[in-house]
Amino acid sequence: MEVAEHYRIPHSQLLSWPKSDRDKAIWLHVRKRATCQGCGTRTEEWDPAQGGRRGAYLATESTCPGCQQLAARQDWLSKQHGQHLPAGLKVHLKPNPQPRG
Structure with missing residues (x-):
């Protein structure tokens, strides 16, 4: 059900997919659930008992x-508005129209 929910389709529609497509969707779902959202690694990558190793990654x-x-603009806005930024204010990037050079 979680896989169907992720794709925003009824479960019956997911079941109508070819087996290979369902298998890929389920595999991706399982892999994402096993991946730490903080660092992007999986426990088994660090666990020698599961084929991993303790020093699997180095922090850089x-x-x-x-x-x-973005941070510079947010800092500037904070100084302009104090601690109370206008509700809904979003800072985003857009392409610079000036030519490279």
């Missing part, structure tokens, strides 16, 4: 220029 840092731009 990266910087997203888009996220930097």
